[in-house]
Amino acid sequence: ENLFFEPHKRGLMKTPLKESTAANRVLAEIQPDFGPLTTPTKPKEISPGEPWTPTANLKMLISAVSPEIRNRDQKRGLFDNRNGLPEAKDCLHEHLSGDEYEKSQPSRKEKSLGLLCHKFLARYPNYPNPAVNNDICLDEVAEELNVERRRIYDIVNVLESLHMVSRLAKNRYTWHGRHNLNQTLGTLKSVGEENKYAEQIMMIKKKEYEQEFDFSKSYSIEDPLIKANPSQNGHSDMCFVELPGVEFRAAKIRRLYDIANVLSSLDLIKKVHVTEERGRKPAFKWTGPEISPNTSGTYLFSFIHCFWCFICGNVYSFALTDPLPHLLFISSAEASQNSAPFPSKMAQLAAICKMQLEEQSSEPRK
DNA sequence: TCCTCCCGCCATATT
DNA sequence: AATATGGCGGGAGGA
Numbered sequence: 001e002n003l004f005f006e007p008h009k010r011g012l013m014k015t016p017l018k019e020s021t022a023a024n025r026v027l028a029e030i031q032p033d034f035g036p037l038t039t040p041t042k043p044k045e046i047s048p049g050e051p052w053t054p055t056a057n058l059k060m061l062i063s064a065v066s067p068e069i070r071n072r073d074q075k076r077g078l079f080d081n082r083n084g085l086p087e088a089k090d091c092l093h094e095h096l097s098g099d100e101y102e103k104s105q106p107s108r109k110e111k112s113l114g115l116l117c118h119k120f121l122a123r124y125p126n127y128p129n130p131a132v133n134n135d136i137c138l139d140e141v142a143e144e145l146n147v148e149r150r151r152i153y154d155i156v157n158v159l160e161s162l163h164m165v166s167r168l169a170k171n172r173y174t175w176h177g178r179h180n181l182n183q184t185l186g187t188l189k190s191v192g193e194e195n196k197y198a199e200q201i202m203m204i205k206k207k208e209y210e211q212e213f214d215f216s217k218s219y220s221i222e223d224p225l226i227k228a229n230p231s232q233n234g235h236s237d238m239c240f241v242e243l244p245g246v247e248f249r250a251a252k253i254r255r256l257y258d259i260a261n262v263l264s265s266l267d268l269i270k271k272v273h274v275t276e277e278r279g280r281k282p283a284f285k286w287t288g289p290e291i292s293p294n295t296s297g298t299y300l301f302s303f304i305h306c307f308w309c310f311i312c313g314n315v316y317s318f319a320l321t322d323p324l325p326h327l328l329f330i331s332s333a334e335a336s337q338n339s340a341p342f343p344s345k346m347a348q349l350a351a352i353c354k355m356q357l358e359e360q361s362s363e364p365r366k
Numbered sequence: 367t368c369c370t371c372c373c374g375c376c377a378t379a380t381t
Numbered sequence: 382a383a384t385a386t387g388g389c390g391g392g393a394g395g396a
Binding site: 108 | 380
């Protein structure tokens with residue numbers, strides 16, 4: 001039985017998501033040739049210093065052959081965080097009081113997606129040798145990290161948007177690391193600019209601000225701020241401003257936290273706090289490399305873009321709450337010192353308008 | 367109090 | 382039908 005799946009032809013890659021349909025188009029455009037991706041039958045090579053586990057293939061075989069064992073192990077593994085001896089620990093737990101038992105459980109923080117993502121990333125080199133097999137088996141990773149596969153998807157989906165991995169087959173991804181990260185970010189940046197995400201968000205902020213003076217209006221599905229912004233450049237597919245009302249945003253926000261965790265683990269963004277009139281506010285600032293936009297006519301839609309739009313257009317940080325992903329229009333210098341006082345909203349709006357005008361006048365119309 | 371986001375159900379997509 | 386994928390939101394830990 002061939003457990004390594006049939007040789008993969010890149011051109012035949014299925015694109016399971018509407019979203020990644022576009023994403024893969026760009027992927028195909030910008031992805032450098034990583035050499036023969038069609039060598040899955042080759043046994044895993046372990047280059048020196050690389051964190052591939054030597055027993056990976058064996059483990060995969062075992063888990064493929066025996067799902068019951070895998071499940072059992074996974075449950076035991078809850079207490080087996082790489083210390084081994086699950087039996088002994090289970091034994092131990094039987095004699096613990098409820099309170100003690102609770103304490104012995106991993107804390108919520110220990111189970112965070114950010115930490116998991118760090119563990120995930122630690123398994124692979126930043127700049128893998130494209131000549132060797134860089135396959136990732138999701139099942140295997142989930143098992144080794146003692147998490148449900150669902151969590152691995154959380155990570156891999158973001159990495160895929162950044163083209164740090166690409167889908168190879170069912171349950172399999174190829175690890176690219178940061179080889180083409182800057183290029184991807186450049187593409188994302190230009191897409192963000194093409195779609196005027198930053199301007200759209202400024203628009204939302206403006207509406208939000210205006211709404212503060214009108215208490216008779218409240219957010220609803222028929223949120224005026226959504227309707228009131230027919231896209232100015234002719235594109236009807238401006239994903240951001242077409243979002244429905246506050247319920248949707250609240251639901252969105254949880255996803256953004258997930259994504260923020262992964263991006264933080266990649267050191268692309270960093271959590272900061274800024275002070276507004278109403279108090280401290282959590283925000284993120286871009287800590288990744290400086291990116292120059294690539295020219296690209298292709299549209300991409302993903303949360304990554306929503307993030308990216310915060311980054312382009314001189315918007316350096318944003319908060320995820322209150323009540324929608326909330327931009328903080330502060331300079332990068334301000335963002336770097338958390339204690340900087342936050343300018344009044346009026347001042348912000350003035351700055352935004354000025355910025356917009358400058359942009360429009362300096363940049364020739366496309 | 368409210369930011370954060372784990373967890374896993376379950377709908378949908380793929381094989 | 383079986384399995385893979387991932388949308389989604391309840392509700393709880395933590396600051």
